[in-house]
Every structure is written in C-alpha cells, then in structure tokens.
Amino acid sequence: MDGPSLPLAGLTRRWEDAALRRGARWFGIACACLPLLDLLDGHSVIDAVLAGLATGSWPGVPLRVWGLLAWVIAAAVAAARLLAWLAPGPRAWLFAGCALLHGGYAIASGSRLPALAAMACFAYSFVVLQGARETWPEGHPAAPRR
Helix, strand or coil: CCCCCHHHHHHHHHHHHHHHHHHHHHHHHHHHHHHHHHHHHHCCHHHHHHHHHHHCCCCCCCHHHHHHHHHHHHHHHHHHHHHHHCCHHHHHHHHHHHHHHHHHHHHHHCCHHHHHHHHHHHHHHHHHHHHHHHCCCCCCCCCCCC
16 A cells, blocks of 8 residues: 555545645734734833723824734744745745744844744744644655655
8 A cells, every 4th residue: 555545544634734824824923923012011012002092082102003013923934824825845945044033033122021922933833834744645745855
C-alpha cells in the first residue's frame, strides 16, 4: 500500500486544518500583542476608559488612537489569514520575518512585558504550526523530511 487509506487521509487532513487554524490564530494574536499593548500603555487607554466608566462619559482618548488600535487588529487578522493561506515554505518565511520585526520593535521600544507576551504567543504558534506540518502523510511534498 503506497499511502494512507482514504478515511485515514481525511482524518489527517482535518487534523492538519485544525492545527493550522489554531497556529494561525495564535500567530495573529502574537502579531497584535506587542503593538496593541504598547499603544494601550503609551496613550493610557485603559485609564481613560475606566475614568469614562466611572463618570458615565465617553473616554477621553483621541480618535487617532482608536484608529491605530483598529489598524493593528486588522493587520494582525490579515497576517493570520495570510499565514493560513500560504504554502509551508512561504509560511515559514512570513513567520520568521514577523517574529524578527517584533523582536526589533521590542528592543527599540524597550517594552519588556508586552514583548515577553508576544514572544510567548509566537513560540506557541510555532509549536502548533510544526504539529500541523507533522500531520502530513508520508511521501506528501509538504511532509517533513526524515
């Protein structure tokens, strides 16, 4: 028998798809984590929202900051979708490029806790994506080489 049986191949594909979606989701969270937490801290958004809730008024945060927060979230969602769409080779390059950019941003901004959270999300995403890669049947072009 050359490859796995049809039911086994279908099960393998479902596992790979689920692991790829989970890895892409955590990749998106990792992409958003550092800039989002940096924006929230740098513009005191949490303090402004809490003060607005206490007084019953709209938070005193400029519209520009809300736009930046929305842009960061949209960019992270787009990066996660792109990662899930790409083939394994380009996916690794995108992952490495984003992780390096976030590492450089963390060094330049000096934000330690958000950087730690982002790198933990990148690490978890990497492990899950490696698990997705391991589910390919033996002999498939995307399967890991032994």
